[in-house]
Amino acid sequence: MADKSKSVTAQDNEDILVLEGVSKIYGELKALNNVDLKVKKGEWVAIMGPSGSGKSTMMNIIGGMDKASEGRVILDGMDITKESAKSLTNIRRDKIGLIFQQFHMVNYLTAVENVMVAQYYHSMPDEEEALQALDRVGLKERAKHYPSQLSGGEQQRVCIARALINYPKILLADEPTGNLDETNENVVVEIFRQLHNEGSTIIVVTHDPEVAAVAERTIVLEHGRITKNIINHNDYSKPINLRDYEGLSDEMLLGKG
């Protein structure tokens, strides 16, 4: 699996994701307002913003689960703006690994079966490979446990294994640490660091300044517009401990820093 991961991570600086003038309009409300964004292959980007700022809308559009009202979304060189629902499902299946705040596991399947579900809809279930993915997030021993027998942190790690199993072009995480305690937050962030070092492209939507600060770059959204684009200078050669990060200051977030 590790070898294949490398095959989908770019060593060059090509843009894996480009948003050009993307807006999402609900009647009078502009959830996203003329957003431009470029994400390079292998980049770790955090999207921050208060509730209602358009974070989830942006994630849904990038993840092919919603369509932009205006503008273009180019994912891995493909304009997905005009694609049909069926085609978007294929794009999601082939190019995107999704991680959710509430974990969302199939409660009647074991941990390894939850990972295999993504394989099943992508190509062919392979239990051995699914076990390797669980091993990578440190849960091989819990492979036969049901979600109800796993802690929140363990469930989220299963979801990360599921998101990685099909070697996606982008790992898209929506508030991945939102329901976790500090210890498990560190575990998840540490997995992201390892994936980043292996060349995975990671986009994390979060409202946690510390989680945003450990990313390479932080995008701040307000009222559907990108108001800040902050480059974080982090050392990814050693394990991350969120306690060591103070997070982004209000001044930085408000564009005054």
Added chain:
Amino acid sequence: MFFRMIRGTFTKQLGKMLLIAFTIALGASLATAMINVMMDVGNKVNAELKTYGANITVSPKGASILSDLYGVEEGTGDDEFLSEEALPKLKTIFWSYNIVDFTPYLKGRVTLDESDVMLVGTWFDHHMETPSGESLDTGMREMKTWWDIEGEWLTDDDDDECMVGIGAAQKYGIAAGDTITVNKGGSSAEYTVKAVFDTGSDEDDYIYTTLKAAQELFGRQGLISSIEVSALTTPDNELSKRAAQDPQSLSAADWETWYCTAYVSAICYQIEEAIPDCSAKAIRQVADSEGAILEKIQLLMILITALALIGSALGIMNLVAASVMERSQEIGLLKAVGAHDIQVIGLVLTEIMLTAVLGGVLGYIAGMGLAQIIGMTVFSSSIAITPVSMPLVAVLVLCVALIGSIPAIRMLVKMNPTEVLHSN
């Protein structure tokens, strides 16, 4: 993986699936019971109606023509006769098993107290072996069960006894236990009145005795003037009505269909084939009533079956829709990780269909039991389970499950995976 998911649904959502199976089983059991009762109700109702009399009369061809042309009552004693020996032939026709009872009559006018009165010789409890080896007990006691008898029924050995209709009994002042003397030409016979009967019809003016006694009195040994036949028949339709008018006008295929169906006209035709020089005619009023009653009962049962299945479909609609709503996160997740609508629909439908099979099998078994309860309660006899009911119920159950799943499938198709992702 697909079957792991199916297995997972059944193990983790057993209660819900059992509830759906139970709903399907309810519909299937009613459908099974109704279909089987409906298939067998013709025989049951016919058998029931047979207790109210015969539905075919057989008379000599000449007598029948006189009756048709001049309205002359056949079998007055002075016209054509049939041979008593021909009677067993009734049980040799194609639909012999549908002939449940028959009795011969020899009728003639006799003098009683210087008045004319109709004397009828017949079978009361006649035992016979048919040419096919069947043992049969037939006669008036079986065919005239509604007669109100004061005294005792005659038996076929009571050649010196008779039964007198209440009209004649009142006219001549006869009571059970009396002895009467009747004259015919130069011969006379003395009978002890064993019973006085009340039928509410013309027969109340008749005197009944055994066939043998009547034949001796009339000097017509081995002869009969008519036969009443009680047969199980299929309700008439357009084909049978056409055939009744002229069987030869039918095409070969229609003729075969008609001949091999227990229409009253087909049975009459076969009786005429079996007994030479006779004319068999349906007592149209009885046959028509049977057909009309059967049609109404069958229509009622079709309605009950349809209502049961509609009720079942509505129940399934609610349960499956509730199940899909409850599993919306799971379904949204599957779509989010790349499952197409058709794949999710396939998953949900497979679950429902497997549940339907379970419910259908249980319902079919329960339905067979229910059919027997209905049979015993209503007809006091068991209902024959028709093999065709099984595939019929299977198709109905799967259709109902499919129709019941439509709202859930529509909901499922409309479901957007962003609902799963939403986490502001």
